[in-house]
Amino acid sequence: MAIPDNQLDDLITLTLRTQTVVPRRQKEIAWRQLRRKTGRQIILVPYAVPPAPAQPAASLFDRIRGTIGRMLTILLTDERRYHRAAESRGFVSITSVFGSGLMIHFYLPSRYPVY
Amino acid sequence: MKSAITEPSDATLIKRLQSNDLSALGTLFDRYYAQIYRTAVAITHDESVAEDITQDCFLRLHRYANRIDTSLPLAPWLYRVTVNLAYTWVTRHKKRRVSLETVVDYLMSPARNTPDQVVEVAGIQEEVRRAIAALSFNQRVVVVLHYLNGLSLEDIAQILDCPVGTVKSRLYYARENLRHQLVSIHGEPQVAHGYSR
Numbered sequence: 304m305a306i307p308d309n310q311l312d313d314l315i316t317l318t319l320r321t322q323t324v325v326p327r328r329q330k331e332i333a334w335r336q337l338r339r340k341t342g343r344q345i346i347l348v349p350y351a352v353p354p355a356p357a358q359p360a361a362s363l364f365d366r367i368r369g370t371i372g373r374m375l376t377i378l379l380t381d382e383r384r385y386h387r388a389a390e391s392r393g394f395v396s397i398t399s400v401f402g403s404g405l406m407i408h409f410y411l412p413s414r415y416p417v418y
Numbered sequence: 419m420k421s422a423i424t425e426p427s428d429a430t431l432i433k434r435l436q437s438n439d440l441s442a443l444g445t446l447f448d449r450y451y452a453q454i455y456r457t458a459v460a461i462t463h464d465e466s467v468a469e470d471i472t473q474d475c476f477l478r479l480h481r482y483a484n485r486i487d488t489s490l491p492l493a494p495w496l497y498r499v500t501v502n503l504a505y506t507w508v509t510r511h512k513k514r515r516v517s518l519e520t521v522v523d524y525l526m527s528p529a530r531n532t533p534d535q536v537v538e539v540a541g542i543q544e545e546v547r548r549a550i551a552a553l554s555f556n557q558r559v560v561v562v563l564h565y566l567n568g569l570s571l572e573d574i575a576q577i578l579d580c581p582v583g584t585v586k587s588r589l590y591y592a593r594e595n596l597r598h599q600l601v602s603i604h605g606e607p608q609v610a611h612g613y614s615r
Binding site for chain 2: 305306308311312314315316317318319320321322323325329330333334336337338340341344345346347348349350
């Protein structure tokens with residue numbers, strides 16, 4: 304038969320809380336020892352927080368790279384710009400004709416496919 | 419009439435201790451000595467070791483006074499140091515621990531075989547004590563912090579620097595182990611004096 308939860312909890316609590324008696328004399332002796340030992344040790348200094356490293360001035364190259372990066376980000380993520388570009392795009396077809404080089408055809412997009 | 423003198427807070431005392439005011443350490447010692455000593459005894463089951471651990475705990479409080487975050491309560495910091503010191507002691511005295519376990523096994527034998535001084539101690543509580551002593555270190559620490567010091571699972575998790583789920587699981591298995599041991603000793607539940615079934 305198992306011991307009910309609440310009885311077990313009460314038993315453990317009661318046992319642990321009545322297990323140790325701390326005599327006044329013991330505490331006094333402990334305090335005297337502690338005082339003696341603290342006289343032999345030093346209090347450590349607080350942790351030194353390292354200063355934040357100074358930010359170097361951005362070079363011209365870094366600024367240009369940053370600007371290009373921002374433009375690319377806008378182009379790749381900005382939906383409105385994408386749709387505007389998609390609406391006005393022209394189709395380009397490049398064909399290779401034997402003996403006469405490459406031919407480039409431009410034509411506007413059609414809503415319906417042409418067969 | 420309301421007393422005009424109020425007890426200084428732990429944070430105030432630590433700030434005073436930071437300027438090496440030993441009377442502040444004395445007040446903190448008065449406030450926490452018994453709690454820390456009882457915790458150390460409950461974990462190590464050795465009063466002289468518990469005295470050393472308590473002493474060391476307050477020495478560390480003095481030494482690290484400048485590095486204690488005064489915006490946080492002090493008790494969990496003290497418990498954490500106590501548990502760490504107890505853990506160090508247990509791992510350094512593994513050989514001694516084995517012999518201690520042998521003693522525990524001996525003490526767990528039927529009452530007619532135990533020394534007179536053990537028989538004198540209240541029976542059921544003595545058995546609970548032995549059962550707690552037989553728990554693993556991790557389970558024992560959780561049981562002591564929860565039942566002796568009344569700490570919540572969240573507080574214990576912070577002290578032990580582990581997830582709340584781990585604390586919950588250790589407490590669950592510790593209780594199951596204790597329940598199993600107490601039942602196997604007696605065959606049926608014993609009820610402490612003053613506790614009805």
